[in-house]
Amino acid sequence: MAFETAISGLNAATTQLDIASNNIANVNTNGFKQSRAEFSDIFTGSNLGVSSLAVSRGVRTAAINQQFDQGNIKSTNNNFDLAISGGGFFMLDDDGGRVYSRAGAFGVDRSGFVTNSAGQKLMAFSVDAAGQAAGTPTPLQIDTSDVAPQASSRVDVGVNLRATAPIITLPFDPTVAGSYTNSSSITFYDSLGKSHDGVLYFVKTAANVYETHLLMDGAELTPSAGATITFGTDGKIATPATGQVAYDAAPVPGATDMSLTLNYSGGTPTTQYGDTYSVNALDQDGYTTGRLASINIDDTGRVFARYTNGQSRLQGQLALVNFSNVQGLRQAGNNGWIETFSSGIPLVGVGGSARLGTVQAGALEDSNVNLTEELVKLIMAQRNFQANAQVIQTEDRVTQTLMNMR
Template sequence: MGLGGALYAGVTGIRSHQSWLDVIGNNLSNINTYGYKSSRLLFSDLISQNKGSAGVNPMQIGMGVKVGSISSLFTQGTLEATNNEFDFAIQGNGFFVLNGGDKNFFSRVGTFATDSSNILVDSTSGYKVLDSAGKTITIPYGSTVSANATSSITLSGTLESTPSSSSGEVLLLSSALTVSGTAVESADAATTDLNALDTNTTDYKSYIAYAAGPPEVEEVKADTITISYTDPDGNSGSVEFTYGTADDGTTVADLLKFINKEAFGDTTGTADDGSAFAYLSENDNGKIIVESNTPGKDGLSLSISDKSTDTGTWSDYEFLASTYTTSTTIYDAQGTGRNVTLTFIKQDDGVWDMRASMDSKDGSFSTHEDKDGNTTADNNTIYNITFDDKGNLVSAGGDAYNADGDPVYNNTTLTFKFDGMTSSKNVTFNLGTSGDSDGIFQSGNGSSVTASDQDGSESGSFSSFSVDTDGTLSALYSNGTSSKIAQLQLATFGNIQGLRRSGDNLYEQTDSSGEPLYTVGGTGSAGDVYSGYLESSNVDMTSELTSLIMAQRGFQLNSRVITTADDVLSEAVNLKR
């Protein structure tokens, strides 16, 4: 090969390192290009000239270097927030799919916009973005949605387990009446003397009249119990129960009967006959309950105290109430919002009622016969919302009745008659899962119940759109509703290195890359889609500058080979002299 071999080898080295400089320069020039994937150049040696063999080893002289390959590095770039809703980035190996007319292109850069027809396009090339079905995507600017009547409302939050107010619609004794530690059930109230109660420190005395003659008996006055009350209208009063008299009696049941008749005005004293403003009874947990006969009025209060100073039965008890009120909006068929107040009234330990009410100008509730079939009542209450000792919901709707007066259990549907509407509207209240705390639950940390979700809405107009990580685009409307627009299509390839760059951050498939595998975000290796972000260039500046130094030195060394070979050739020419 002679001295010319060194010259040609140096030339190949200069050309190859020039190509490396070109690759490095292109990488550095695109260091701020969103979605750019850096290129890597690899050298390979040229065929070697055989000079024979020395022993067993061949003698060869290489003929220089060539560019072996230039490939793209598809490592993940950092996602940078742009706060532009039309910017999209992929965290994964997928590509956005763009239609260029006669073929598809693929891009890692989601710098999208809409054209004059509101079709989603790539802002640089103008190519149309495709959805999961391979169709173009239209952003529905100016679109509207019709109103939806409310049919279901989900409630969530807490109801306090311990009564805390001195007045309310229902009053519950703070602790149970017990005898030898056992709660006095309602069936035993008629045989349980007040003196037998565990909290009674000194027995009540019955009246004993003065008797003349020997032996003389001193007159003994009977002990009295004072009952103070306030009716739901705010009128206060008090009456006195005299222990041991024929009219008043001595048992727990006698005391309850006295209060019902003398304080609350119940003419029978045994059951609510419609003349009383409240009714007092005892449950099987040993607690006395006072219930108002005027739903919605919560000014009822009651206290029992011993007039005599040597007894302490009632000093340990209070009548307390728990009532919590919240509100929500229910929409009729025309999308008119009606404000509805929801009042939760504690009826017993772990038992609540929920009553709905609204202004008469907004409407009323349907009526039906009650369980006795002789009165009509508003169908506006969900009864017996019951919780277990852990505070989890057990059931709701017991003791509700349908239009025929038949019991309906676990019924949580109320019927509204909105003003201006000819037909009634049933609305189901979802209170949660039985045995769980995913809806309403009871706790000792106060009450806070809200309507967390509902399916009703007023009419609305398009305001913006949102994007899920699976690439689903949803239109958002002014009434708070949303609807799916489309789902972005992504593509993956068996050999991602086989893609060909087409400029404008686009790639084309080749025989080497294989056919694209079309998919959507969140599936396999395609990755997740993020709106308001762009993927930054993955060029490593430090690495590229180091390579730049290496390329420069390689270029210089190959130049020295050429000049040295030239000097040697000059000396050979001078031999003729």
Template sequence: MSFTIAIRGLDAVSAQLNTISNNIANADTVGYKSGRENFSALYVNGAGNGVLDQGTQQSLGTNGAVVSGSSSLDLAISGKGFFVLQDTSGSQKFSRAGYVQVDKDGFLVNNSGLQYKGYPANVTTGPVSPIRVPQTRDNGSLSGINLDEKGNVQATYTNGQTETIGQVALASFANMDQLQPEDGTVWRATQASGAPQFGIAQTGVLGSLHNGSLESSNVDLTSELVSLMSAQRNYQANTKVISTDSSMFTALFQAI
């Protein structure tokens, strides 16, 4: 019995150590949300029989600090909103890492090439679609792009014209904790999370935008190191149980 309990304990602590290590490794990753391993007690016929690993839960509701971005186009969210992105297959993704640049086709994209979705100029409801900046306007060529703190995309042309192209959309969820992570900074909606509710910055729970800024990781290194030491002690305790059981069985077999 004790051997089985210790094995379950080792499995659970190993998963916890992996999660903590991943948090520490991503302490400087923009838009990363720290994870926590969840456990439940296991009972058999009313008697304790160790623990079970219930998987990792990311702290999606905890914001990281707002820091200076690498580009004047970068955006950070203060609130519960997510940027709405689209990959090359048309699948919808959500992120808090607000790297913004313009690709060769004029689309607003993040550092992984995912396209930002938003609303056309002067429209703040309805469906969202990828934001594309026209490269020319009335014989003028694109000379600059600016994003303000409401997510408005403004393009400037060599003929002196300035035009608002669209507005970056944000999304919220009824149960954001049930979003499915694709990596540390990109998620997709699930049935449990509920369908995304689209809107713009400074409305509802979506929060506000900070232009020229990024949201840093919300990992607390001090807490992670404390958790790491605790997990290591638990791992050693479980290995000690296994070692003791092994010694007892060896002695028993030798006596027989």
């Protein structure tokens, strides 16, 4: 029996060596989770019914479990390098199958899909108009096409006009400095994305009354109604009641006629305070053609495409997954796992919700292998192997002694 017991010990020590060597081999594998062997004794019953004489018959490997504790997160210079801080896995499409991984080294293939080195596609939710994740996760595909231009139509003007400014009596003439009180430059864009130079002039014609003039490419635009702003004694706009001045459509060569509305009562309203003229806001809604400049991913996994014209487009939101029993997952290679009956069904959500961690872009999760600990395990496994081999040698000598008896 000692032979069988020692052999089981040798097998256990070999298993421990295999696991430790695999952990050590993957010490630099991103998202790798170390394994741990769990052993139990083999008990075959009592000797002649006397429990105190019961002897175990060796050891067996009861389970090999992976440890899903967090690895260190290190920064990189690639926005498509992703790490999960906390629980959860990335959901990947593997030719129609589902694979789950903590390794977040991704890139973009020639079709715009975000994939890892094994060609597995990163899954994401589509987003609705409010920017909320919706629907079923699908492979994330980055739209690399240019953003079409948008013609300017509305400008939010937030300036402070001087309450102490002198009244202007000269007829307005943009070439004569003394014929207006203040001015500000604005850039407009037509339907083709071409820029046009605009200048907004303010002329104080009476106490608390300012006349406005808008020029585009040197030509004055015609207001649809009055373009005079009246302030109350509190320094706020009294008229027009809406705070808006609209202009007739202006012809633009080769492009759609441009219709502009200036809003003086936006988020930063125009006022008349003190004796300092200041421009606090000049925001217009037009822009020229934009080319993809960068991809940014926030901590909830929302993927934004940034363009050269200052615009951004929400491309989707990463789908993260967790399981009731992560120990029940089965390894699939390429730093991935697949679900099993033991793991339970995938619990899908977005970063920062429920039991899911947050997403860190430009970072990767290191292996959680403790190299020093694994080297100690190697020594222990070696000693266990030597000790069990010694048991076999001892049993062999005892057997030889019995065989040599005359």
